[in-house]
Amino acid sequence: VRTLRSAGWYVTSILITIVFLFPVYWMFAVSLKTPQEIFKFPPAWYPATPQLQNFLVLFRDGDVWSVWNSLVIASISTLIAMAFGTLCAHSIVRFRTGGENLAVWIISQRMLPPIAVVFPIFLLYAKAGWADTYHGLILLYTAFALPYVIWMMRGYLQEIPVELEESALVDGCSRWGVLRHVVIPVARSGLFATAVFAFIFSWNEFLFALVLTRTQVITYPVQISQYFGAQSTFWAKISAMSVLGTLPVFFAVAAFQRYLVRGISLGAVKG
């Protein structure tokens, strides 16, 4: 009976996994099909002769620039947000700067509706000539990542025993020295995990980029949205670009799986 129940558990688990992963499989399958095969009726469930033509077309037509734009914008904004956010979190944790009010205000900034945030930004950027520029998007994404970074780093820094910092101060370390030689090395894994998830959130973001880009700095999600036209829908490009946008996320999450629950629950679960 026991082995039977165990077998039942595995069968159920496999079925659940298939249901949840099928759409992802379908996207990969479509991206490897030939254009004729994509529009075959009834639909083919696997590419008869897998080929990379759809990806090569993205390179040939220059569409991959949008992936490059996403990479530049998400990386630089993550770096800036990590630097400023970690300093801010250190101050909040060690000196109780701003008390509970500052912390609550910061996290509430994270949860505001993006449409309400981006609308006035759009008006201001239009006046400043910042629409469709790298620095415009990078600054907005920095502001978008900051509350998350501060909040997560606050959790990681709280776990550092204060005695460590005290003894460094007694040994003659300056306050900056304590940060550089004690806090940051001790919190290293938390720093990396926070940076990875902050990067993924910016990488996946759509609405800010849709509103603030025209032609120069469109990111890959905006590029995908442009493939859906009134008359024709470019299935091959949609699937290939989606795969390109998803692969880095897969690798990042696989590498930082241990921190995932904490990262997406805003630190509610420390597990």
Add this chain to the structure above:
Amino acid sequence: MATGAAAVTTAAPITRAAGAVGSGNFKYLLIAPAVLILLAFGLFPFLYSVVVSFQKLSLLDQYTDFQGLLNYRRLVNDQRLWSAVLHTVGITAVALPLQLVLGLLLAHHFLAERPLKRLFVALLIIPSVISPMVAGSMWRLMFDDRYGPINQMIGWVLGEHVSILWTIQAAWAYPAIIICDVWEWTPFMFIILLAALSNVDGEQLDAAAIDGANAWQSFRYVSLPAIWPVMMIALLIRGLDLIRLFDIVWQLTRGGPGNATETISIYMFVRGFQEFETSYTGAMVVVLILLFTAVLIAALRRMEIAR
């Protein structure tokens, strides 16, 4: 939390130990760049929206003098806005409980330690980490009436050819949106609840079992109270995400047919960026931000997360 309390009591000795450099300036120096950026991109634009909302700016009008509550009065009588609110609340009311219940069931299923469990969990997380934009595109391909596999599979079950226009007919667009959102975010609920359930005190569960509690009773009276705070945070995060839903609807239906699936965010996008109703959109922004901030501050103060 204990570590937080420790920081409070020990902050003072550190200050004294610092000697020449008082923490007075140092601590503000540390928060300055972050707070300035947040003010510049949060508070300042909000104040700008307030100003704009009292003017009369649109594609046709350019009146920058004070117009009183003109735009706010218009909100009250805007039928399309109220339908958008209704659509959004409707999607949330169906999708959120579904995600919670499915997430709980999955967490319960994967609670016991077994070989390969970690592999299954890792695979099941995938929908929640890919871009909502990609998720929407994926399901658009899946739901295609002719070249997508959904209609094909329904056809197999029914034994006849079906051609449901999922993203084109209003009656089917809602199931399509909800399926996509539930697919994407059930894994989010699942892994958070799984982590919370794993932390439930085993001895209490054993004690409940000895007292003759059945599976439902021990969940209801032992596990549920233990996971409650985490569950509330997960519901808050997801609930707010659903109220501001944009990406997947944009990709699946663009708010159509007509404006049958228009959410609050999509309606504001249309007014602000396609019809250039600047002042009117400004009024919507102000109301939305005030509502969100009120809910957030009330909720965050009650929750463990703020400690």
